[in-house]
Amino acid sequence: MHHIVAPSILSADFARLGEAILMIDSSEAEWIHVDVMDGRFVPNITIGPPVVAAIRPLTKKQLDVHLMIDQPEKFIDAFHKAGADHLTVHLEASPHLHRTIHAIKDTGMKAGIAINPHTPVTLLEDILADVDIICLMSVNPGWGGQQFIPHTYSKIKKLKLLIQSTGSKALIEVDGGVSPANAAQILSAGADVLVAGNSVFSSPEPAKTISALRRIDINTIPA
Numbered sequence: 001m002h003h004i005v006a007p008s009i010l011s012a013d014f015a016r017l018g019e020a021i022l023m024i025d026s027s028e029a030e031w032i033h034v035d036v037m038d039g040r041f042v043p044n045i046t047i048g049p050p051v052v053a054a055i056r057p058l059t060k061k062q063l064d065v066h067l068m069i070d071q072p073e074k075f076i077d078a079f080h081k082a083g084a085d086h087l088t089v090h091l092e093a094s095p096h097l098h099r100t101i102h103a104i105k106d107t108g109m110k111a112g113i114a115i116n117p118h119t120p121v122t123l124l125e126d127i128l129a130d131v132d133i134i135c136l137m138s139v140n141p142g143w144g145g146q147q148f149i150p151h152t153y154s155k156i157k158k159l160k161l162l163i164q165s166t167g168s169k170a171l172i173e174v175d176g177g178v179s180p181a182n183a184a185q186i187l188s189a190g191a192d193v194l195v196a197g198n199s200v201f202s203s204p205e206p207a208k209t210i211s212a213l214r215r216i217d218i219n220t221i222p223a
């Protein structure tokens with residue numbers, strides 16, 4: 001399978017959000033990553049279901065909603081009704097993760113689990129078979145434009161082995177500090193999905209940066 005690029009609208013100009021969605025819609029990205037923050041689980045506040053509902057009619061791309069919120073189970077129906085295709089919750093915010101994952105899947109959405117940089121991938125072992133996406137945070141969540149944490153490479157490799165050994169079909173998504181400069185190394189480690197906010201939206205031609213991320217071919221990189 002070729003890897004997926006998921007531009008994060010967190011770094012878009014929110015006064016021109018519709019234009020950003022249309023740009024992604026006509027780009028080579030497959031998913032649009034939407035960061036939801038509550039000022040409790042993370043020290044920042046962003047957007048919620050009304051904004052997801054507003055962008056839904058503008059694109060057929062998959063809306064990949066990343067909940068950085070406490071008690072995410074309370075908002076499953078709201079994001080489903082708003083038009084989310086994927087709903088990802090944090091392991092650290094979910095004491096009843098198995099129940100929450102199945103509640104997400106029962107709506108028809110794909111279910112994801114995100115883990116913070118300090119959380120070991122081994123904690124996912126008994127839920128991997130139930131889940132569609134694992135989002136490895138490669139920065140501490142809260143803001144766009146942070147530096148990629150290099151320890152993430154070894155987490156990707158470990159998680160890939162764990163996924164293979166459990167027969168899970170979960171995709172590995174890497175979120176935070178991803179750019180065309182480190183994307184090849186992230187993909188070589190075993191990632192399936194690249195989330196990129198700042199590197200896309202701070203570039204002079206965001207659609208070209210999306211293409212650059214999409215066209216990285218790890219088979220052509222010398223060992």
Ligand code: DX5
Nearest residue numbers: 141142144145176177197198
């Ligand atoms: C961080 C968010 C990320 C963020 C990534 O808390 O979860 O999705 O938008 O942005 P960059 O690519 O700028 O690190």
Ligand code: ZN
Nearest residue numbers: 033035066175
């Ligand atoms: Zn995110």
